[in-house]
Amino acid sequence: MKGCIVGGTMLVPGVSGGSMAMILGIYSSLISAVSSFRQKKSRNFCFLFVFCIGAMVGMALLSNPISYLITTYPKPTMYFFIGAVIGGIPMIIRESKIHAFSWRVPAYISLGVLIVVGISVFPFRSENIGQLTGLSGFLSLFAAGAIAAIALLLPGVSVSYFLLLLGLYDETITAIQTFQLSFLIPMLLGGIFGIILTAKLLEKAMMRYPRFTYLVILGFILGSVASIFPGIPAWRELIVCIAAGLGGFFIIYLLSHNGVITKEEK
Secondary structure (H helix, E strand, O other): OHHHHHHHHOOOOOOOHHHHHHHOOOHHHHHHHHHOOOOOHHHHHHHHHHHHHHHHHHHHHHHHHHHHHHHHOHHHHHHHHHHHHHHOHHHHHHHOOOOOOOOHHHHHHHHHHHHHHHHHOOOOOOOOHHHOOHHHHHHHHHHHHHHHHHHHHOOOOOHHHHHHHOOOHHHHHHHHHHOOHHHHHHHHHHHHHHHHHHHHHHHHHHHHOHHHHHHHHHHHHHHHHHHHOOOOOOHHHHHHHHHHHHHHHHHHHHHHHOOOOOOOOO
């Protein structure tokens, strides 16, 4: 079920799958299953397999409803997701193991926000990576896949936005639709490399520096809210948007407060 929710919400423009996995309390388990895959192969394989199946089912089942809601009721839908993100903040703060307030708390959160904002205004864009051939083309696509994988694991960062920055979004969609292996294979290999490398680094960071890591991730998530904020609605729509936002907030907050979401399987 958590995989379904993560997969479905990844279809929402600007919403990070990593953010939803963090809010659902499954993020650290996913990172651990990838980074320590060879230590418990059968268990980690089953865990990741079930999660990926759930994500694909979620994409298949929720793609049309979410697309309809975003198209027909864009502001209430986005306010619902913003409320859900905010509802998960108390759980993330608990995971950061903050025992007393200090200046580091807002500093770490601000650092995460600044990183996401910096990425959103980063001027780099390469329009010819997909046209490169031979070894240079393979290495370029491999690097692009690794970068996209890093975005996949970082909460608050959209994979589609990274592909847009690299000038590869349209080409990637076309390659998937036409099953262009010469494009997809180096991207896939780079993605696997990026996922393994990033997962290992994130697992070590969450174990050794939980406060710093979780608060920076919280900054990532808060920074990403700006990208999906639809603006202030007109007065006729204001009540509906407020209700949708509160609904998203209390659904996530109550579940996490009652221990349903945050309890990790050991």
